[in-house]
Amino acid sequence: MAVYTSVSHAELETFLSDFDLGTLTSHQGIDGGIENTNYFITLQTDKGETAEYVLTLFEELSMDEMPYFVELTTWLAERNIAVPHPMQDRNGIALKTLKQRPTLIQPRFAGRHLDQLTPDHCAQIGQALARFHNAGNDFYLQRQAHRGVFWWRRESAVITNQLPPEDAELLRSEVALFDALREQASDLPMGVIHGDLFFDNALFDGDNLSAIIDLYNACTGYLLYDLAIVANDWCVNPDGSIDPQRESALLQAYAAERPFTAGEHKAWPQLTRTAAMRFWLSRLIPWLDENSTQKLKDPDELKQILLQRIQHPGQLPV
Numbered sequence: 438m439a440v441y442t443s444v445s446h447a448e449l450e451t452f453l454s455d456f457d458l459g460t461l462t463s464h465q466g467i468d469g470g471i472e473n474t475n476y477f478i479t480l481q482t483d484k485g486e487t488a489e490y491v492l493t494l495f496e497e498l499s500m501d502e503m504p505y506f507v508e509l510t511t512w513l514a515e516r517n518i519a520v521p522h523p524m525q526d527r528n529g530i531a532l533k534t535l536k537q538r539p540t541l542i543q544p545r546f547a548g549r550h551l552d553q554l555t556p557d558h559c560a561q562i563g564q565a566l567a568r569f570h571n572a573g574n575d576f577y578l579q580r581q582a583h584r585g586v587f588w589w590r591r592e593s594a595v596i597t598n599q600l601p602p603e604d605a606e607l608l609r610s611e612v613a614l615f616d617a618l619r620e621q622a623s624d625l626p627m628g629v630i631h632g633d634l635f636f637d638n639a640l641f642d643g644d645n646l647s648a649i650i651d652l653y654n655a656c657t658g659y660l661l662y663d664l665a666i667v668a669n670d671w672c673v674n675p676d677g678s679i680d681p682q683r684e685s686a687l688l689q690a691y692a693a694e695r696p697f698t699a700g701e702h703k704a705w706p707q708l709t710r711t712a713a714m715r716f717w718l719s720r721l722i723p724w725l726d727e728n729s730t731q732k733l734k735d736p737d738e739l740k741q742i743l744l745q746r747i748q749h750p751g752q753l754p755v
Contacts, residue, residue: 440466442474442494442536452535455526489545494538503539505580516572519648546648548640556686559671561646563687567694570660573629582656599725611714618707624700630663635670661701665712677741697753706750713743
């Protein structure tokens with residue numbers, strides 16, 4: 438969603454010549470993201486109409502990793518889940534290359550990111566996430582998380598000597614607690630998860646949810662962990678505490694579509710902590726690396742959420 442790779446008008450015209458989508462009139466880089474290069478592109482169709490798309494050049498994912506996302510987003514879109522899905526060229530090929538990077542063209546959804554989240558917004562994303570999980574229940578591919586348990590074990594060990602002792606111990610403890618949960622876990626449904634459904638990865642047209650975007654952290658994981666990521670972002674106050682009204686709306690709406698299991702009721706307090714720890718760690722790494730080119734986000738925000746989750750364990754609705 439940031440622009441790391443520049444694409445000229447002429448280069449984009451050549452790229453689009455494989456498609457029957459229309460004639461390029463303009464393209465504009467999209468700021469604000471971390472991992473990929475994105476452009477809004479405006480085309481004029483043969484009928485003289487305007488068509489809007491998003492062009493994404495993948496800066497970290499390889500061509501070998503991309504088929505999972507092509508198949509998944511196509512699968513979800515066919516099941517009426519509002520996610521960006523790749524357009525095919527005239528030969529039926531969706532996954533392309535531009536500037537030596539894997540590249541997709543996807544429809545542009547109406548809507549914007551919200552600055553102020555209400556219980557109704559949280560209920561809408563709760564319902565949509567449950568439907569996302571249900572739609573992916575029988576998806577035929579699996580993928581290990583790019584930044585999952587093996588990643589956070591390794592990376593936490595690398596950076597602990599750069600942290601204050603109390604932060605290092607907190608990180609080690611949370612990694613160990615999730616390992617213990619995995620060993621003891623039962624009745625925790627797994628399937629396709631979004632993996633990064635922060636509020637800026639959803640679009641609202643007015644006050645109505647129009648799309649879930651940026652699925653490139655999707656993988657196979659605990660469905661409840663995905664919901665915990667959402668709760669820790671959509672329902673949080675500036676001090677890291679959780680707004681009970683927003684969280685209740687989120688969880689109730691989710692449960693109406695996919696009821697929670699007994700194992701999930703037991704695991705919820707730990708998984709909210711694990712979700713906070715994972716994103717605390719992912720923010721700490723570039724923060725501590727003076728050579729990092731990533732857009733920096735304050736890791737202390739996620740640390741405070743983790744501490745609040747430890748001090749005030751949550752419960753799922755019965």
